Amino acid sequence: xxxxxxxxxxxxxxxxxxxxxxxxxxxxxxxxxxxxxxxxxxxxxxxxxxxxxxxxxxxxxxxxxxxxxxxxxxxxxxxxxxxxxxxxxxxxxxxxxxxxxxxxxxxxxxxxxxxxxxxxxxxxxxxxxxxxxxxxxxxxxxxxxxxxxxx
Amino acid sequence: xxxxxxxxxxxxxxxxxxxxxxxxxxxxxxxxxxxxxxxxxxxxxxxxxxxxxxxxxxxxxxxxxxxxxxxxxxxxxxxxxxxxxxxxxxxxxxxxxxxxxxxxxxxxxxxxxxxxxxxxxxxxxxxxxxxxxxxxxxxxxxxxxxxxxxxxxxxxxxxxxxxxxxxxxxxxxxxxxxxxxxxxxxxxxxxxxxxx
Numbered sequence: 001x002x003x004x005x006x007x008x009x010x011x012x013x014x015x016x017x018x019x020x021x022x023x024x025x026x027x028x029x030x031x032x033x034x035x036x037x038x039x040x041x042x043x044x045x046x047x048x049x050x051x052x053x054x055x056x057x058x059x060x061x062x063x064x065x066x067x068x069x070x071x072x073x074x075x076x077x078x079x080x081x082x083x084x085x086x087x088x089x090x091x092x093x094x095x096x097x098x099x100x101x102x103x104x105x106x107x108x109x110x111x112x113x114x115x116x117x118x119x120x121x122x123x124x125x126x127x128x129x130x131x132x133x134x135x136x137x138x139x140x141x142x143x144x145x146x147x148x149x150x151x
Numbered sequence: 152x153x154x155x156x157x158x159x160x161x162x163x164x165x166x167x168x169x170x171x172x173x174x175x176x177x178x179x180x181x182x183x184x185x186x187x188x189x190x191x192x193x194x195x196x197x198x199x200x201x202x203x204x205x206x207x208x209x210x211x212x213x214x215x216x217x218x219x220x221x222x223x224x225x226x227x228x229x230x231x232x233x234x235x236x237x238x239x240x241x242x243x244x245x246x247x248x249x250x251x252x253x254x255x256x257x258x259x260x261x262x263x264x265x266x267x268x269x270x271x272x273x274x275x276x277x278x279x280x281x282x283x284x285x286x287x288x289x290x291x292x293x294x295x296x297x298x299x300x301x302x303x304x305x306x307x308x309x310x311x312x313x314x315x316x317x318x319x320x321x322x323x324x325x326x327x328x329x330x331x332x333x334x335x336x337x338x339x340x341x342x343x344x345x346x347x
Contacts, residue, residue: 075339
């Protein structure tokens, strides 16, 4: 009987928390009622300049400097590797994927891109010239060192 | 039986008894027009997307996949339908393609791709046929809409411009060499030139 009583006592608080979350839209990014089809947002123009962006830290996966709309990656085909794989770079003159992508997690080299690296857009994403949705306070390591030295 | 055939042949080969030469020519001409018109009407009717996707094999597989591509919806609202890419415009080529299609009717009757699984198992072979055809005719159907002469390279992406002004302009490559899978999902591309 005790646990049930505990839950019952907790109920009002849960409701309050839930409401607060709903107001801030934290629980879901879907802004419309579940049965309502919201208006489709306008698609931003993906950057297509083919100019590399700076990396914010040495291990950062490089961002994609071109459009990738309609590129398919599935069990049968991988459009990214059709240009960026070891065998294609002479033809495409695209940068080859890093050697780490040909290693399994124990550091053994493979003939093909490792399955754990196969889905490129898990780490690499195209860029758009848009206003950030949330404020970003990220500081480059150089900036942090500078600040420290000044002190 | 033999007598009857002989009799019929006699009628056909002897000169006309009742109708003048002129009437016969006109009658023959009219019959020809009707036959020809009917033939071409049927031909045109089979040359529409509605006809293509009246078979569930096409409706459930390739058509559904086409729907999410740029050749189905885009900002300009110009659409490519199945025959735009798969049937030549030129009359003789069209007839040749229709003769080939008799094999597809065979496939329909014997249900060679009647389920998604069967279709996927056969997809590489079917795709290869199309790639070979585009390769052989220098991607003629693509060029019916996308004319190289009128491509404004300054309006294209850098990579597009680089590829089009080299491989394509020199005639070493044709559209399908670089643009496979623009309208449907692809089969297993292992071993296909230019993939992985």
